[in-house]
Amino acid sequence: ARIVTLPGDGVGPEVTAAAVAVLHAVAARYGHEFVFDEQLIGGGAIDATGEPLPSASLAACQAADAVLLGAVGGPKWSDPNAPVRPEQGLLALRAALGVYANLRPLQVHPSLANLSPLKNDRLRHVDVLFVRELTGGMYFGARTRSADAATDECRYTVAEIERVVRRAFELARDRRRHVTSVDKANVLETSRLWRSTVQRIAADYPDVKLEHQLVDSMAMLLLTRPNRYDVVVTENLFGDILTDEAAALAGSLGLLPSASLGDRAPSSGPAGHLLPATGEGSSVRPAAASTLMGLYEPIHGSAPDIAGQGVANPVGAILSAALLLRHSLQLEAEAVAIEAAVEQVLRHGPHSRDIGGQAGTAEVLDAVLAAIE
Amino acid sequence: ARIVTLPGDGVGPEVTAAAVAVLHAVAARYGHEFVFDEQLIGGGAIDATGEPLPSASLAACQAADAVLLGAVGGPKWSDPNAPVRPEQGLLALRAALGVYANLRPLQVHPSLANLSPLKNDRLRHVDVLFVRELTGGMYFGARTRSADAATDECRYTVAEIERVVRRAFELARDRRRHVTSVDKANVLETSRLWRSTVQRIAADYPDVKLEHQLVDSMAMLLLTRPNRYDVVVTENLFGDILTDEAAALAGSLGLLPSASLGDRAPSSGPAGHLLPATGEGSSVRPAAASTLMGLYEPIHGSAPDIAGQGVANPVGAILSAALLLRHSLQLEAEAVAIEAAVEQVLRHGPHSRDIGGQAGTAEVLDAVLAAIE
Numbered sequence A, B: 001a002r003i004v005t006l007p008g009d010g011v012g013p014e015v016t017a018a019a020v021a022v023l024h025a026v027a028a029r030y031g032h033e034f035v036f037d038e039q040l041i042g043g044g045a046i047d048a049t050g051e052p053l054p055s056a057s058l059a060a061c062q063a064a065d066a067v068l069l070g071a072v073g074g075p076k077w078s079d080p081n082a083p084v085r086p087e088q089g090l091l092a093l094r095a096a097l098g099v100y101a102n103l104r105p106l107q108v109h110p111s112l113a114n115l116s117p118l119k120n121d122r123l124r125h126v127d128v129l130f131v132r133e134l135t136g137g138m139y140f141g142a143r144t145r146s147a148d149a150a151t152d153e154c155r156y157t158v159a160e161i162e163r164v165v166r167r168a169f170e171l172a173r174d175r176r177r178h179v180t181s182v183d184k185a186n187v188l189e190t191s192r193l194w195r196s197t198v199q200r201i202a203a204d205y206p207d208v209k210l211e212h213q214l215v216d217s218m219a220m221l222l223l224t225r226p227n228r229y230d231v232v233v234t235e236n237l238f239g240d241i242l243t244d245e246a247a248a249l250a251g252s253l254g255l256l257p258s259a260s261l262g263d264r265a266p267s268s269g270p271a272g273h274l275l276p277a278t279g280e281g282s283s284v285r286p287a288a289a290s291t292l293m294g295l296y297e298p299i300h301g302s303a304p305d306i307a308g309q310g311v312a313n314p315v316g317a318i319l320s321a322a323l324l325l326r327h328s329l330q331l332e333a334e335a336v337a338i339e340a341a342v343e344q345v346l347r348h349g350p351h352s353r354d355i356g357g358q359a360g361t362a363e364v365l366d367a368v369l370a371a372i373e
């Protein structure tokens, strides 16, 4: 399988290198061949090419079986009024890859509950899978700016809502069969469309329990009753805010992975070219070559304050690699092997600084590798 | 002074009656005359008149010195696709009164820290004043809806941003001189306008420290380091989400008040008519009659599950009455008297059910009254 890596800025390169090392170990142990192709994104890409997502990077991602990203951004490129910003590269990539469903699983490791700001009794049995719509809404709406006013448009189509909500219901079937849909239907028109679409789709999943919550109530309920929730599906901006809030419960952002998924699509680019063409210039590809487009990244940012020191926690990136194996390459056993290794390291150490230990990135990585091999 | 009460739905009438009783006690003790005028809003208004904010209610509010509201909404009127909804009454009222600055103070009472989902060491010294923009943004933007798509527009003018941000800086001067402005300037155009406007205004307040945070980070920081914040100013929708999240920290929503303030304006309506007119049909009023337009309400909702049982916690409503005295009537000593009385009741009881006690609304009210008189 071909995996593009986009290490990006700050601690991105350090944690991505750790995740790649783990993937190498998995390949060796299970007899797979992973081909890695490193590309530019974010601030580093701006410095090198003037663009946050150079076309070579995008083309490589589109031709790959999966993409593993570190983090983008940093103080050097942080002026929000600058014409080109690192985040634009990430947003353009999400849109171009069509990865509309951002999965952010939240579990609180029992041995790390002391790090959480929440009282430990609230954290028991917390196991939430957030499904955030990632390629629509205000993030990608029309904008205007004049000397004395600005606008952003939030737009959702039924089709955009339907595909991400169906994904949430499908995922709930493999879990506790409970979907919570979050909107602001008492105020917003897009939320009313969201809610009625969710209601219609729910009829196709009579075995899954559906609940609606307003985004403000949900911000509260995540703190007071986090263990009530199974799959939580919401639009882009609400998902951005709620998943970061939820991430705080885990005690450290450094622990959490994410997967951004598109639809299963015929592979294109290099891999596709190896297949017998069905005709000159044809875009038809055999279904057997289909792959789930996926972009995988830890949820932490570029953490410029600790970049280059070898102390970043690689666990979020390593668990993102496990999600890559599961969702894009259908290698479930291999994903579980990584997760079990991480679980062992979280239980027995070594622990990095963000979770109260003294270990550097390399030590944590070595412990994970030792647990896999 | 003339005070319009809008008890509204659910527990609204119960808690508003308690707040009014406290205002009567203050009037008696300090020798003031408060005239109360009860009006309809929300679901009850829809049932009685077909409209969530009847014009008689609005006219009474516009002529009053201050407005005290209970809560609106309930299951009977909760279909988000219904043509008329209780929340519309509240939104229309905020807009018509021009109360653009929503103040939501958050403190965690030491004797109630055990109720908070947050570990108690995180709650020490938490004292945040949220200033939420209340009459702009997506709440009041243009909307469209077709069979297969919907849009909401978020629009902010420099003038709208400037007035609420100046209010935040002014309030910070009476506190710890630290303003945190929250936006999503790495993605939204309105947020970039927000941030540059805040930066410009900050130059007029060199004695106040300014910090910017992205809304997703802030959702996290409110949990990990809540005691770092003094005044937090943000736009309407972000404020809705963040203030509810923050409210969860206090242990019970039933405890928290809010004040929504407009500008100091010449009084109009009945009070104005008592003044010598400067000319037939003139709208000029003497500046001495100016009053700060204010709408005061507990932050909890209508709580239909416990409505009519006499068990609602009246503290949020009573503290809202204290804010009314402070901000609209400039009766600081009287406001402090109410706050001290509530403080005493929270310390020694009786406590209502939401904060772990057994007392009903009447018992809590009686204890507050006894502490005032």
Ligand SMILES: CC(C)[C@H](C(=O)O)[C@@H](O)C(=O)O
Pocket: A087, A090, A091, A240, B186, B187, B216
């Ligand atoms: C970097 C930023 C544009 C991004 C977002 O808001 O989506 C980040 O906060 C995230 O959640 O992945």
Ligand SMILES: CC(C)[C@H](C(=O)O)[C@@H](O)C(=O)O
Pocket: A186, A187, A216, B087, B090, B091, B240
């Ligand atoms: C009832 C609703 C419209 C309202 C809002 O979203 O502003 C409420 O949540 C609040 O925060 O006062």
